[in-house]
Amino acid sequence: MRARLARFAVSAAVIGAALLAWELAVRFGYLKPYQFPPASRIARGFVELSTTGFPTGVSIWSHTLVTIGRVLQGYLAALVLAIPLGLLIGALPFLDRLTAPVVVFCRSIATLSLLPLVIVWFGAGELTKIVLIAYGCFWTMLSNVIAGVRYVDPMLIRAARSFGVAGIELYRTVVLPAALPRIFAGARMALGVGFMVIVGAEMIGTIEGLGALIMEARTFYRSEITMIGMLVIGMLGFAISSGLAGLERLLLPWSGSLDEVRR
Amino acid sequence: MAPRAHLALRRPEWSRGEHPVVNVPFIEISSVRKSFPARGGGAVSVLSGIDLAIAENEFVSLVGRSGCGKTTLLNIIAGLEAASGGSVAIAGRPVTGPGQGQGVVFQQHALFPWLAAVDNVGFGFRNAGLSKRQRRARSMELLRLVGLQAAATKYPRELSGGMQQRVSIARALALDPQILLMDEPFGALDELTRIELQQELLRIWQARRKTVVFVTHSINEALILSDRIVLLAANPGRIKRIFEVGMERPRSRTAPSFNALYEDIWNELSS
Incomplete structure (x- = not known):
């Protein structure tokens, strides 16, 4: 306990010293404030963002809520489509062989490169943003669900077969539960993708959302606001990912995978 | 020791009233072979011409180097893999799949x-x-x-x-199988745990009267446990020699007869 406290104090001191050095470097003119906004400026920017808002009238809270709403809609749409489809493809080897090239191909296309096309198809409104997020999350989720179902430890399959369990019963009682940790890992990864796509998706046709905030700040050389946008996205991603990890620990208490890889 | 009649009552239906007649082997493996298609045509022969008869309640170990097909043979008896030729019969019935009285214990990590x-x-x-x-x-x-x-x-x-x-x-004992098929079940355990479980297995085998086919890498383990030790050779997998152990249990790892037989098996294995 004491050692942990000491470690915490040391890291706090290091971070504090770095921030102080940064602050002083800007004050004495070694760094330009619009390139490297110091902590004091970021703090002032945060006060402005949470009161008057930036652009005026849109506070950091509504930016955040709008972004969360968009990410969740796209993310959930992706899960709803990818999980059943992945369970089906994973169950049928011939279907997996057939679709594997498509999955790898689509997964490899950077989601944002689709932006121009998606605008042509769906306009520059909400739907476009949600479709982009859903696209990014979908392929990550799909390939993880397929992999989870396909690569079940053959020893478990043999054990179940030795009791005469086969076919759909085998899938339901062994393959599905065995695939759950991988499916959860896929859900966490897909969420990360969603937050990565959001900034690009919000670059067009909106002044609301953290992505829009970041782009708008660029126009006015308000680097500290860009940094606040990044920080909030980072914290959101972290919080939701921890929430998912907690959910996994609750639903899959038997799986030790989280103890081994904390992600 | 439990009386036989009591156990017979708990047997699954398929085997009821089918006690093997004396002299008829309980597990009969005749000219079993197994081959897999090889890369670039042809076939790799994993097992060839395996003939082995195992009596009811017998404890038989399969010993041999990696690649001699002992696990494959076990899987074929378990009905988990089909032989490419030949046949396996349990109590006179050809094995067509699992659930014919075989219980299987796997190496490791086979629990759900x-x-x-x-x-x-x-x-x-x-x-x-x-x-x-x-x-x-x-x-x-x-x-x-x-x-x-x-x-x-x-x-x-x-x-x-x-x-x-x-x-x-x-888990393998759940359906009170007549046959316990064990695939290097103690291979990954430390020495002390291993000895403990060997004793435990002998106790269960004696109390419940099972026919056991036990795959192992360890000559020592085979000698402690088995009535007979079947030595397999590789390329293709075949029976090289069968050793009768014939020592009273519990066996001493330091007895001269134990060591003499160990020596014999080792020589045969390494020749």
Whole structure:
């Protein structure tokens, strides 16, 4: 306990010293404030963002809520489509062989490169943003669900077969539960993708959302606001990912995978 | 030791009233071969011309180097793999799949990680037409047999390797199989746990009268446990020689006869 406290104090001191050095470097003119906004400026920017808002009238809270709403809609749409489809493809080897090239191909296309096309198809409104997020999350989720179902430890399959369990019963009682940790890992990864796509998706046709905030700040050389946008996205991603990890620990208490890889 | 009549009552239906006649082998393996298609055409022969008769209640070990096909042979007896030729019969009935009286204990990590110990054992009763309560009661009984009733609600990852293999044995015993097929079940355990489980297995084998086919890398283990040791050679897998152990149990690892036989097997294995 004491050692942990000491470690915490040391890291706090290091971070504090770095921030102080940064602050002083800007004050004495070694760094330009619009390139490297110091902590004091970021703090002032945060006060402005949470009161008057930036652009005026849109506070950091509504930016955040709008972004969360968009990410969740796209993310959930992706899960709803990818999980059943992945369970089906994973169950049928011939279907997996057939679709594997498509999955790898689509997964490899950077989601944002689709932006121009998606605008042509769906306009520059909400739907476009949600479709982009859903696209990014979908392929990550799909390939993880397929992999989870396909690569079940053959020893478990043999054990179940030795009791005469086969076919759909085998899938339901062994393959599905065995695939759950991988499916959860896929859900966490897909969420990360969603937050990565959001900034690009919000670059067009909106002044609301953290992505829009970041782009708008660029126009006015308000680097500290860009940094606040990044920080909030980072914290959101972290919080939701921890929430998912907690959910996994609750639903899959038997799986030790989280103890081994904390992600 | 439990009386035979009592056990016969608990046998699954398929075997009822089918006690093997004297001199008819209980497990009869005749000219079994197994080959896989090779890369670039042709076939790799894993087993060729295996003939082996195993008596009821006999404890037989299969010993040999990696690649001699001992696990494949076990899988064929278990009905988990089909032979490319020849046949295996249990009590006169050709083996066409699992569930003909074979219980299998696998190497390691064959417990379902999402099921607590008691439910892993209960998995064995899936298709036995028992109520949930009966299943649980039977599973607890089997856990008690392997000395693990206290760990019933633990998940496999919370159990040591030795405890996991005890649960595996309990699970394999679920349907009271006449045959216990064991695929290097103690191979990954430390020496002390291994000796403990060997004793445990002998106790269960003697109390429940099973026919055991036991695959192992360890000559020592085979000598402690078996009535007969079947030495397999590789490329293609075939029976090289069969050793009768014929020593009283419990056996001493330091007895001269033990060491002499060890020497014989070792010489045969390395020649």
